[in-house]
Amino acid sequence: AQTIHQWPVAEIKAVGSPLSLGCTIKGKSSPNLYWYWQATGGTLQQLFYSITVGQVESVVQLNLSASRPKDDQFILSTEKLLLSHSGFYLCAWSLDWEQFFGPGTRLTVL
Amino acid sequence: AQSVDQPDAHVTLSEGASLELRCSYSYSAAPYLFWYVQYPGQSLQFLLKYITGDTVVKGTKGFEAEFRKSNSSFNLKKSPAHWSDSAKYFCALGNTGYQNFYFGKGTSLTVIP
Incomplete structure (x- = not known):
């Protein structure tokens, strides 16, 4: 069975600080991978x-970047957080057309 | 441009009633349509999809949806509704190639016991 894990579960960060979500x-094997943001x-x-x-292909510019260093790993990052980055970040993989979402990371930027 | 519209931000009904959540889409090619459910504080769960073929598709948790090309709709239905169906429901559109997905704003459903 496939499992999807996201880390960390939650983050509280200061404006201007770096961020890395995994x-x-x-x-x-070789899944299509996606990052979503939910306010x-x-x-x-x-x-x-x-x-x-x-x-990795970017869909929308939000001063974030992503990388896929391994077949099973997807990283979301930024060097400088903005207040507008607060929200819920979801990773997903797809099988045909069904998307399976991870548990998410809740980010609070102060 | 592709888009998904869920015109009802909130729907409230009594347990045992029939529910229908509305979704319309805009896409110039053949649409791939989905419904997901999100319980409070949780991630999204897949309910059902329409890719091609039968216009009425059945999914998990007793839900079904009807694809209507004539009015570009993909409404979610269930009868009867149960209090445990209370959640936020998202309609989504996928483009060809599994690359891009567009979500509606969601409908928050409250089923009163």
Whole structure:
């Protein structure tokens, strides 16, 4: 069975500080991977997708970057956090058209 | 441009009633449509999808949805509703190639016991 793990569970960070969020998928070879951002009470905004190691496509510019250093790992990062980065970050992988979401990371920027 | 509209931000109904959550989309090609549910404080769970074929698709938790090309809709239905169905429901549209997904703003459903 496939599992998706995100870390950390929650973060409280200061404006201007760096950030790194991680996502690992086990039990699925070469999955399509996605990062989403959800403002509190809001909809999901797709940030990035990756179909293979080392290849990441940006969907929307939010002063964030993503990387896929391993087949089963997807990293979201920024060097300087903004207040607007607060929210819920979700990693997902897809099988055909079904997306399976991780438990998410709740980020609070102060 | 692709977009998804869920016109009802909130829906409240009594347990045992029939529920129907509305979703419309805008896409120039054949749409790939999905419904997800999000319980408070949790991530999203897949309910069902329409890719091609039968216009009525059945999913998990007793939900089904009907794809209507004529009015670009993909409404979610369940009868009867149960208090445990209370959650936020998102309709989503996927483009060809598994690359991009567009989510509606969601409908918060409250089912009163």
